[in-house]
Amino acid sequence: MKINLPKFNGSFKNKSFISIEQLTKNSEIKKIFRVAEQMKDIVVRKKPSNVLNGYCIAELFYQPSTRTFTSFLAAAKWLGAMTIPIHGMSAYSSAVKGESIEDTVRTIHQTTGADLIIIRHPGDNSTEIAAQASYVPIINAGSGKKEHPTQAILDLYTIKNELGRMKNLKVIFLGDLKYGRTIKSLGKLLTIVDKNLQLFLVSPKILKMPKKLVKEWRVRGVKVHETESLLEVLPQVDVLYVTRIQKEWFEVERKLSLYRKLKMVYDINLKTLRRAKKKMVEMHPLPRVGEIAYEVDNDPRAAYFRQMRNGLYTRMALLKLILLGS
Ligand code: NCD
Helix, strand or coil: CCCCCCCCCCCCCCCCECCHHHCCCHHHHHHHHHHHHHHHHHHHCCCCCCCCCCCEEEEEECCCCCHHHHHHHHHHHHCCCEEEEECCHHHHCHHHHCCCHHHHHHHHHHHHCCCEEEEEECCCCHHHHHHHHCCCCEEEEEECCCECHHHHHHHHHHHHHHHCCCCCCEEEEECCCCCCCHHHHHHHHHHHHCCCCEEEEECCHHHCCCHHHHHHHHHCCCEEEEECCHHHHHHHCCEEEECCCCHHHHHHCCCHHHHHHHCCCCCECHHHHCCCCCCCEEECCCCCCCCECHHHCCCCCECHHHHHHHHHHHHHHHHHHHHHCC
16 A cells, blocks of 8 residues: 655654655754754753643554653653553554554544654554544654654664764664664665665575665665675674564564574674774664673663664654644
């Protein structure tokens, strides 16, 4: 199913944020980052804002989450909004009785007065469908194997802060590139900001990035190199973006024995990092399940804990831009 999502065209006001493809200009990304800097100030100085007083924000999560759920909730609260956080949608909502996502988003607006609804859902097109039916903007907090646009925003913001640039980047995406959604959104976002982007897609053969995306990126001028060997490409890159092997999708496809074989295919420790540049950033959307050893956490290049804090600032910025326009 293909729904045409409205491009932002410079304005976020009252628009759903479903896909990175809605962003087309560098200036839009810079605008989000500018507001994120102001948001950081609010949190660092411990001076909560009331700009979203009177607004109501609902979160409907049909899949597990720690970072995305709590950072959106805290983002809304730091800005003074009322919040309706619902974590157990797939266990306790009327979805169990077979209610459609279209009816659910309309219902949530009516029963709570929500002005914006944040959704995480296992269906690839779930948030598109929700946005079509909803009376109020929807933010995609992770849809199936397809997109996680707000994660991409916080990831790029992290790259910019850690390296001081967003251009001429050599980036590794490592791990489960087939089922993972964060790297698909981040890949799309990087192609907008970096005309000299080089992407190194490192995964077991069976977990490769979908061909369609690789082709799109090549058409846009990105140099894409696919390999199974991390050490072959690690020494030259600026960003090492690690992902976990996504057990839940192997469960759906009844391939758990294959998962057990692949689970520890990459494990990064301090010895691995000796092969990387001194000025390099190591990222992970988290959770990790063994692919990065704890001993790496104190290496200055390990940015994954700083990265998740950036999720709070950038999500505050997105809530403000969508509800207030600036
Ligand atoms: C990611 C997700 O849900 O796609 N987590 C997150 O939002 N930080 C990555 C993952 O679950 O592996």
